[in-house]
Each structure stands twice: as structure tokens, then as C-alpha cells.
Amino acid sequence: MFTELNSILNTSPDSFTQGEFILVSDRQSDASFLIHHFLSFYLRARCKVCFLGLAQSFCHYGAVSQRLGVSLTQAKEKGQLVFFEGLKECLSVLLPKENNAESGAMNFLRDPPVGLRSLYEFVRSSMIGSGSMEEGAEQWGPNVLLVDDLSVLLSLGVDVGAVLDFSHYCRALVCSQMQGNMVMLVRCNKEEDDDDDGDEGSEVLLKGLIHQCNLNLHVQGLPTGYCKDIHGQVCD
Amino acid sequence: MAAPMNSVGKTSADRLQANCTSFQKKTRSKLISIPGTRPSVQNGQLLVSTGVTSLDYLLGGGLAVGTVLLIEEDRFDSYSRMILKYFLAEGVVCRHELFVATAQDNPDEILQELPAPILDDVAVPKPVEQPRPTGEPQDSLDAMTIAWRYQNLPKVQSALASSSRFGHYYDVSKTMEAEIRQAAKCHCFYLPDHITPSSAAHSARVESYSALLKSLQEVIHREGFDLATPMSKSRNILRVGLHSLGSALWGDDLCCHDKPRHSHALTTFLYGLRALLRSSLSVAVVTLPSHLIQDRALMGNITRLCDNAIALESFKGSERETNPLYKDYHGLLFVRQVPHLNCLARQLPDHKDLAFKLKRKQFTIEKLQWIILGFQQKVMQNSQVEGKNICVSFSFYHQNL
Numbered sequence A: 001m002f003t004e005l006n007s008i009l010n011t012s013p014d015s016f017t018q019g020e021f022i023l024v025s026d027r028q029s030d031a032s033f034l035i036h037h038f039l040s041f042y043l044r045a046r047c048k049v050c051f052l053g054l055a056q057s058f059c060h061y062g063a064v065s066q067r068l069g070v071s072l073t074q075a076k077e078k079g080q081l082v083f084f085e086g087l088k089e090c091l092s093v094l095l096p097k098e099n100n101a102e103s104g105a106m107n108f109l110r111d112p113p114v115g116l117r118s119l120y121e122f123v124r125s126s127m128i129g130s131g132s133m134e135e136g137a138e139q140w141g142p143n144v145l146l147v148d149d150l151s152v153l154l155s156l157g158v159d160v161g162a163v164l165d166f167s168h169y170c171r172a173l174v175c176s177q178m179q180g181n182m183v184m185l186v187r188c189n190k191e192e193d194d195d196d197d198g199d200e201g202s203e204v205l206l207k208g209l210i211h212q213c214n215l216n217l218h219v220q221g222l223p224t225g226y227c228k229d230i231h232g233q234v235c236d
Numbered sequence B: 001m002a003a004p005m006n007s008v009g010k011t012s013a014d015r016l017q018a019n020c021t022s023f024q025k026k027t028r029s030k031l032i033s034i035p036g037t038r039p040s041v042q043n044g045q046l047l048v049s050t051g052v053t054s055l056d057y058l059l060g061g062g063l064a065v066g067t068v069l070l071i072e073e074d075r076f077d078s079y080s081r082m083i084l085k086y087f088l089a090e091g092v093v094c095r096h097e098l099f100v101a102t103a104q105d106n107p108d109e110i111l112q113e114l115p116a117p118i119l120d121d122v123a124v125p126k127p128v129e130q131p132r133p134t135g136e137p138q139d140s141l142d143a144m145t146i147a148w149r150y151q152n153l154p155k156v157q158s159a160l161a162s163s164s165r166f167g168h169y170y171d172v173s174k175t176m177e178a179e180i181r182q183a184a185k186c187h188c189f190y191l192p193d194h195i196t197p198s199s200a201a202h203s204a205r206v207e208s209y210s211a212l213l214k215s216l217q218e219v220i221h222r223e224g225f226d227l228a229t230p231m232s233k234s235r236n237i238l239r240v241g242l243h244s245l246g247s248a249l250w251g252d253d254l255c256c257h258d259k260p261r262h263s264h265a266l267t268t269f270l271y272g273l274r275a276l277l278r279s280s281l282s283v284a285v286v287t288l289p290s291h292l293i294q295d296r297a298l299m300g301n302i303t304r305l306c307d308n309a310i311a312l313e314s315f316k317g318s319e320r321e322t323n324p325l326y327k328d329y330h331g332l333l334f335v336r337q338v339p340h341l342n343c344l345a346r347q348l349p350d351h352k353d354l355a356f357k358l359k360r361k362q363f364t365i366e367k368l369q370w371i372i373l374g375f376q377q378k379v380m381q382n383s384q385v386e387g388k389n390i391c392v393s394f395s396f397y398h399q400n401l
Helices: A003-009 A032-044 A058-067 A072-078 A086-094 A117-131 A150-155 A160-177 A197-212 B053-058 B079-093 B107-112 B136-142 B178-182 B197-202 B207-223 B265-278 B296-305
Strands: A021-027 A048-053 A081-085 A143-148 A181-188 A215-220 A233-235 B037-039 B046-048 B068-072 B097-102 B115-118 B169-175 B186-190 B238-242 B282-288 B308-314 B331-337 B354-358 B363-367 B369-379 B390-399
Touching (some): A003 A032, A021 A197, A032 A058, A032 A143, A048 A058, A048 A117, A058 A072, A058 A081, A072 A081, A081 A086, A086 B207, A086 B265, A117 A160, A143 A160, A150 A160, A150 A197, A150 B296, A160 A181, A160 A197, A181 A197, B053 B363, B068 B079, B068 B265, B068 B331, B079 B097, B079 B107, B079 B169, B079 B178, B079 B238, B079 B282, B079 B363, B097 B207, B107 B186, B207 B238, B207 B265, B265 B282, B265 B296, B296 B331
Parallel strands (some): A048 A081, A048 A143, A143 A181, B068 B282, B068 B308, B097 B238, B238 B282
Antiparallel strands (some): A215 A233, B037 B046, B115 B169, B308 B331, B331 B354, B354 B363, B369 B390
């Protein structure tokens, strides 16, 4: 959790606006550090977090979060964190075995036109499932959904429209229905003024998500060029 | 990170010392030291050498186990193939296992072209010596009286078995001797053996990538590189070399069309490859003919799905070959991406203008630095020019520091 960012955004683990969709985007840079920030932020705020970690393994997120002062393994054991490890699940779809029980959330890998319905069902079941709790289980705060990152879905062949539908459904569920928060990361490749129409997909996705979100944190390189010490700038 | 660790962050793996500093020596008790690897000074990750010491330096000390290095090939695939061979040769010298997959040449051809290592104490593996009889006279002769603590250490260390040096040098003018090469176990995947051309042409998806992924997973499971398998006495690293992925010979039309039909086949494969590598003790080097791919956004996606990425541009055949400014070098090297695994931000390289040179015993990567010497009123000393020509010229001089 970065305290400077918290003061700029006027939030803190004790008080933050609910029902917000925060979009983190980057252009030729890497904004995943903001995802780590929000992950540790919401875990400290004692929210129930559902994290779709599609880009990296659980160990990576765990190691970084440990340095930021939160333990993902502990949060998972206590039931505060539901972690979906995309890398692990994808192997059961890409290399199917007979007796392998797959969760079905990564079905789109087998057949991209199917869309992200099963992934949405997973998110929904992890959020709604928390409603029915046993006696003695800890009460957590509002639900939070974190996604790292949506551009991986585009790389795996999912249609832009399907991803936009997915984010819309999640927003309706998490932000409107459950008054929770949602943070999603999307990455772009090319310069904004480039006429190259190869990257239309992620540009359309970015614009669509900017339209849907409440707050957009955009990370990009310095306009003056490459600098080793300052990696880039964040604007919202 | 001077503040002491928060109690929230304590897990069973943490061993807080009495003085409660946040400095934790990362002793992963489960990892037995594997020859040819060393932990990174930055984040404690296990690193292997790529075989090229200057490339190791660029990548932050070496290639992290569980990651992929993408090499964007130069136009004639000469230097990228060379780096792949260095990588495999390093694996042979460190006694790692190799997995080589190609669609064009037979993997055995690449293996026969591996450069010869320059070892100070070259030891060709001899057959195991007969165990000496443990008779009394033997013990009394060998018993140490002063340095008795060293009694039980092995007397002679065979060179290749404990090649504790990280990164070796190779002589490219010679090929590796067959004896050294055969000491390392190698798994080959030659695409024509696995896929019949007729079946590939009619399928809706690119079958070659799934076959490759399956074969790699089988090797990982069978040979015990999986992290999930219980730790046995000795673990080893699997070095995966994938040659010219994405080319038409793999059944992919990425390099042929502007709007490829299976534009997501390669990216899906790379995602699966990342999944396999993260869950095993392996490291991969993938070469890709990126100069054939028209879609830059697709290259961006491919680069993001690999952890390390460099691009080579050789001067061969271009006008730069005869340019006196580049006379010391064979080409330019671009670092497209460095990973930031287990940490927030990546270690960016100091300089972005890098050039490489392949010498007989070393593949060096140096930075190009341009210095403007200034305006000069200079008499042209060109013998072809008659008379004196006074001209104003800018002089650019590149200096390697």
C-alpha cells in the first residue's frame, strides 16, 4: 500500500468510497504495481477480496504482498481472499487429462467465442457464497474484485465485446448490487497517435472501460524519454 | 525497507531474528543447491546463466528459473541461433537436462553445433572407479591428525560434476566434443515427427503448439522437474530451447499474413508455457522471427507474455556493415523487457543503445555512446579531392566505455 497514493486519492483503509470501479491502465509501461497496491489496501481494509490473477503465479503476488505487509496465504486460509490462479487453471484446459477436475472458469481457452460466462460465474459464486457463513466465521467488509489483467484475455483470443460484457456484468454485480469495489488492469501497446490499426482491440477495450469506470489511473512513460530513475508518470 | 516486519506478514516461512530487522536471509530450506545456479542478489530468485556473461549482466545477473527469454531473431537467424547454442552448451557444461524443439532443422544438428567450452580443468567423465577396499593400512595413511575435520571431504573434485562457476566461456571455432555433449541428457522434439502435414492443414487450430506443450509437460513430469513432486536428494534444471517459434514451419500463419487466421495460437501457447515453467524447475529460451511479423501490437502481446525479451539486429548485408562507425560490432541489441518477478518494479538497464560483437571466445554486448566532438574547420584529407576544401563538419564519435 502506498501512503502517498492514498493521500492523493483521499482514501484510507478505514474510509473509502464504496461502489467504485477503478480502472488502471498503462501505455508502453507497467502498471501492475498499482494492482499490488490495491490488493494490500483492500486486504488491510478487511474487505472480502476476489482476485483474478491471470498474469502471474500466486507466489509472485504473495512475495510482493509480503513486502507490502500483507500475507496472501493467511488471507486465503482465513477466507478473506479468494484467489484464482489463471496460470494453474489454464493447464487443465490446454492439456486435458481424463481424471482432471477443472473448475471450468477458463473454458474460453478451448473455445474463445464462448466468452467469459464461466469466469463470471466463478466470480459470482465466490462473492455470493460469502453470504452464507457458518457460525464463528469472521465478518468481512464489502466485496472487492481485482483483475490482473484484462489484456491477457485479449491475447488468449477472447473478443473485445466479450471482455466488455464481462466487466459490465461484474460491475453490475459488485458495484451496484453489492456496493463493493472493482479494480481492473488493462494494458495498451502503441502510442496514442499511431495510425497502426493493429491494436484496435485493446484501444476499443480501453475506451469502453474508461466509459464504464469511476476513476482511471493511467500509467505511461515520461514524455521526455527514457530515464532510469523515474519510470513514468501516473495521471488520472 | 528499514521498518521491521509487520506481524500480519508473518508466515511459517519467516524466521524473525531476535533483533527484528526486516532483513531476512532467504534460505529456502526446500531448495537444495543445484549446480550451475545461484541466487539473485536482488530478490533471492534462482538464476541460471545464459552462456553469455554480458547477457547475464543485462538480464540482472542471469535468467531466473521459471521464466522465458524471448529472442527476436536477426534477419538471417545467425546470432540468435548462436545465443541459443550458447544457452544449450551452458546446460551441457552445468549438467542440466535439455529439451530442444525445432520445426526446421533436426534438433540433433543444433546439438552437434554447440560451441566447445573453455574449461581450465577439462575432465571428460571417466567410468566410475572401483571402490577402494577399506583396509586398515589405508585408513591409517589417510587419517588426518590436525585437519581432521576435513577427513571426510572428497579428495578430488571432478571438474564437470561440480562446475561451481556461474557462466562459462566458449570457443566458437570448435564444436563441443561428443563425450561432453553426451554426458547431458537431451530430449528432442522435431515437429515433422509429431505432426503429419495433412492433418495440420485441415485443423481449425494450430496443432503443433499443443503437441509441443504436451510433450514438454510429459518430460517435466517424467523427469521430475515439477515443483509439486516431493523434493528428492538431487534436483536439476531443465533448459528448454525453442527455435523459430511462430514461423510458417510450425503451421502458424503469423509470419505470412497481415491478419493471421490463428492470431492467438502463439500467445495461448506462450501462456501455457509460462504456466508450465512457473510450476517447474525449468527455464526456456524462445527465438522468434519477429521481423516477419507485420503486426506490432501482436509483437507487443507476445513480448508481454514472455518475461525477458531482447531483439537482435545484425549488420550483415545492410549498409551499416561497411559503415566505419559500426566497424567494431556485428549488430545492435535491444532489451525489450526485463522481468520483475517477486518484486514491484523491474531493474531497468542503464543504457538502451547496445551493440554486440561475436568474438571467437566471447559474445560481448557493449553500450554505444555517441559524443559530438564539435564543429571543426577541417581540411579534407581525402586523396581523391584535389585542392583544398575547407569545410565545416560535425564529427560523431562513438566510444565504448
